[in-house]
Amino acid sequence: MAIKVLVVDDSSFFRRRVSEIINSESRLEVMDVAVNGKEAVEKAKKLKPDVITMDIEMPVMDGITAVKQIMAVCPTPILMFSSLTHDGAKATLDALDAGALDFLPKKFEDIARNRDDAVTLLQQRVIQIASKRTMMRRAPVVARPSSTSALSPSPTVGNRTARPSTAPTKAAARFKATGKKYQLTAIGTSTGGPVALQKILTKLPANYPHPILLIQHMPATFTSAFASRLNSLCKVEVKEAQDGDILRPGVAYLAPGGKQMMVDGRPGSARLRVIDGGERMNYKPCVDVTFGSAAKIYSEKVLSMVLTGMGADGREGARMLKSAGATIWAQDEESCVVYGMPQAVAKAGISTEDLPLDRIAERMLVEVGIG
Template sequence: MSGKKDSAYRVMVVDDSAVIRGLLTRALEEDPEISVVASVANGQMAVSSIGRSDVEVVVLDIEMPVMDGLTALPKLLEARPGVQVVMASTLTHKNADISLRALRAGAADYVTKPTSGSALNSAEAFKRELTEKVKVLGAAARRRLGVPKPIGPSAPRAVPAPRQIVLRRAPAIGPRALAIGSSTGGPQALLKVLGELKGPLPMPIFITQHMPATFTALLAEHIARVSGRPAREAVDGEVAVAGTVYVAPGDRHMRVEPVAGGARLRIDQGPPENFCRPSADPMLRSLAAVYGARLLTVILTGMGADGLKGCQEVVAAGGGVIAQDEASSVVWGMPGAVATNGLCHAVLPLDRIADHLKPLLARSAA
C-alpha cells in the first residue's frame, strides 16, 4: 500500500483471493488520486479494521469465507457512517441478485469482475470502470464525512459557487407516460420511489438504469415485488400497457414508436450514448416524440449527464422534468445536469419524489 498520496481517496479492498486483491490494488494504485490503504481477505477482517484507516471507499467481494460481503455490508456502514461501498463479483444470476440486495441495503454501486478468460479489452474496461466509480464515490464519501476534496500539489483552488437552480412552471395537463433515468445509486432510489407509488397507475412507466443484462432482468423483478405492479425487461415489438413498468435491457437501448392510442417498444443495440447502453437520452427523445406534453420525466442519482439532451427535448415538447436533489443523491451528475440547466419544475429529496408525483399522475385522465 502506498503512502505517497496524502490527498488521494483512501480505499479498502476485500476479497478472499490474494490474486484478485493484488489485481484490484494494482489497478487502483495506477491512478494518482487513489491509494489502497487496506487489503483484507474476508468481511470480518474488513469490519475489524475499517475504523483504523480512515477508509472512504470499500471494494467488497460477495462470496468469502468467515463473513461474506452481504453480511459485512451493514456492519461496515455502521462502523464508518458515510463510507461508500462498491460490491464486486463475477456476473452470475446469483451474484447479480445478491448485488441488488446489497444496493437496497446501502451499497453505493457494483462492478462485475472479469473472468480468467476475459479478453484484454474487457479487463481494461473493468479497470476504467472501477477507477472511475471509486473516484466519484470517494468524492461523495468526503462530502458525507466532511473531508476536503483532494486538490493535488498545486496551491488551493477557489471552489466555484454553486449554480443557481431556476425552476420552470409545471405542465398544466396530466401525463400519460412516466419515464425515469438513473445510474449510480439508482436501484435503491428506483425501489424507494416506485415502492411508494402504491395504487393503480393509468399509464406505462419506462425506466433506463445503467446496468448489464443479467442485472436489469432482476431489477425488474425487484421492482415488481416492491411496487405490486407488473414490471419486466422491455421486449422489442410489444405495445406498452398502462400500469406496467418497462426496464431497458442491459446493453440495449429502449425506444418507443407511436401506435394507435399509445407506444410500441423498440429495443436495439445502436451506438452507446454518453458512454452508456442503455442510455436515457434515446429513450427520452422517442418518448417526447410520442407523448409530447403528456410525458413526465424523473432523473435520479447517477454519474455523468445522460438524460440532459433527452430532457431538453421533453421540455421543448411541453413535458415535465423532476430531478433528485444533491443532498439525497449518491452522485449528483445526471440530476444535477438537468437541474442546473433550468429544465426542472421540481428538484426534490428522494423521500419526497413519490408524494410529489402522486397528484400529477392523478391528473392523467384529464
Template sequence: MPAIKVMIVDDSAVVRQVLSATLDEDVGIEVIGAAVDPVFALEKMKAQWPDVIVLDVEMPRMDGITFLRRIMADRPTPVVICSTLTEKGSETALQALSAGAVCVVTKPKVGLKQFLHDCSDDLISAVKAAARSNVRRLVPSAPAPSAVAPKLSADAILPAGSAMAQTTETVVAIGTSTGGTQALESVLRALPRVSPGIVVVQHMPEKFTGAFAQRLDGLCEVEVREARHGDRVMPGRVLIAPGGRHMLLKRSGAQYVVDVIDGPPVSRHRPSVDVLFRSAARFAGRNAVGVIMTGMGDDGARGLKEMHDAGAWTVAQDEASCVVYGMPKEAVKLGGVDKVLPLTDIPAAILGRISRRS
C-alpha cells in the same frame, strides 16, 4: 487533494495483489490495506478508516453482503463490489446494491488476472466515482463510463423530430444511474396499483435488469418487468430497459409501446436515458412526465430538455437526496427542469400531475 484511501477485502491473494498494484498506480488513490475477509478488514480499519472499500462477496467467516450491511448501519462508507457473478450471482449483486453498494464490477471466472489488468481504468473510475458519492443519502431498505469510446448523442439512435399529436394517455419516463436502484425502489413502492404507465432506464449491465425488475415486482403494487420489444406501456405497469440494449417509447395508434433495440452506446451508456427521453419527447410530447434522478455524468440531461421543450412536465431529484448529483445537476443547468424535488416527494408529484391532467 488528498489521495482516496482504499481497503481491499477479497479472499484471493491474486486479486488483492493485482488490485493493490492497479489502484496504487493512480496518484489519486492510496491502498491502505488488504484483507482476506471482513473480520480481518474490520481489525485493520480500526487503525485507519478508508474512503472506499473494494469488496468481494463470497469469503470465509463473513460474506460480503453481511459485511456491507454492517458497515452501512454502523459507519456508512462507499463500497465497490468486485465479485464473480453468475446468473444466480446477479441476484446477490442486486442485494448488494440494495444494501448500499455504490456499484458492481463483475469479475470473470477465468482469466481473472488479465481481466483486472485490462480493466484497470474502469476499476480506477469506479473507485473515484464511489469516493465522490454520498452513501448517507442512500434510501434504506453501472459499469463505469468508458473514457475511450466516443461520446455519441441520441442522434445515433433516433433523429430529433416534432412531437406527435396529443392523446389522452399519459406516460412517465424515468432515468437514473448511480444510487438509482435504491431511488427507484423508493419511488415505485410509493405508487398505487392505479398509476400511469412508466418506462425506466437504469444504468445496469446485462443480466442484472431482469433480476432487478423481478425483485421490484415483488415489492411494489405496480407490475414491474424487464421490457421486451413491442411491450405495451399501460397504467399500472413499469417497464425497465434491459441492460445492454436501448429502449425507445413509440406510438401505435393511441397506445404507447416500447422498441428494444441494439445500437452504439449513447452518452457512453446502453441503455441510454437520452435515447428514452428523446423518444418520449417525440412520441408523447405533452403527454409525458420526465423524471431524472441520482447518477454520475450527464446522460439524460439533453433528453429531458427536449421533453421539456416538447411540452412535457419535468422533474429532477434534488442534490440533498441524491447519492451522486450529476445527471440532475446537468439537466437543471440546461434549463430542462420544471421542478426540483427531494426523492420522497417525487411519487406524489407524479400522481398529482396526472390527476390535474385527468
C-alpha cells in the same frame, strides 16, 4: 489528501490488480487489504477508510454480511465487485440493500471495451462514491425492518438514514399540481439508481394512471432479476421490457441491459421497440435514446425525471422532451449517490424542479392527480 481505500477480496491476484489500479491514480491510495469479510469489518472499524471495495463471495464471512456489519458500526461508501450471472445479480442487489453504494463487474473485460477505459471507470467510481462518506458518517444508523426484502421499501439508503433534507416537510409545504395532463412517465438513472427507483416505485399505487418507463444503467444479466425483485415489492407491475410490449397504465417497463428501449406508435396504443444496444453507444440502455423517442410520440404529455448517476446521459433526451413541452424534474444533489446526470440536466436549465428522493413519489402523485 488522497482518498484512502480498503481493498477486500480473497484472491491475492485480484487484490493486487485492484490495488495497482487504485494506486495509479494520484487522488487515491490503498491503505490496506483484507482477505475476507470478517477481516474487512475489523479493519474498517480500526482504519476508517474513505472507501471500501468488496468482493461478494469470500470464506469466513461473505461480502453481503460484511457490508451489513460495516454499515451498522462505521458507515462507509462501499463498491461491490460482482460476477455477471443471475446469482451474481441477486447477491449484488442484496449488497445494495445492505448499504453498498455501487457495483462493478469483477471481470474487467465486462466493465469497458478496453483495459484503459475499465481502469478509468473504476478509479472514477471510487472517487465519486467517496464524496458521500461525510454524509454517511453523520447519519444515524437505523435497524432494518424484520420483514424486509432486498432493496427494502424503507425511507433509508440501504440501512442508514440519509441526512435530513433541507426541503420543507410535507406538513409545512404541500406540492401543487401544474395542471398539465400526462400519458407517460419516464425515469432515467445510473449509479445509486436501484435503491432510488425502489424508493419511488414502492410508493406508487396500483392504479397509477400511466405507463412508466425505467432506464437504469445495468448489465444485461441484472435487469431481469432487478425487475422481478421490484415487482415483488411494488403495487404497480414491474417487468423487464420486451420488444412489442403494449404500454399499459400502472405498469413499469425496465429497459433490458445491453439493449435500447424506444417508444413506437401513437399515444393510447404505443408499443416498445427493444433493439440491439449498438457498438458505438456508451450506455446500453441509454436514457437519451428512450427519452428522445418518448418526445416524438408523446410530446408534451410526458412526466420525466433524471435521478442519481454518473455522467450526463439523459441531458439531450430531456432537452428534446422540454422542446416538445414535456415536464422534466431532477433529483437534488443532497439525496444523490452521484450528482452527475441530474446536475447535467439542472445546469443546462432543462429541469423545472429539483427534488429530494424521499419526496419524488409524493410529487408525482400530486402532479398526476391522485395524490
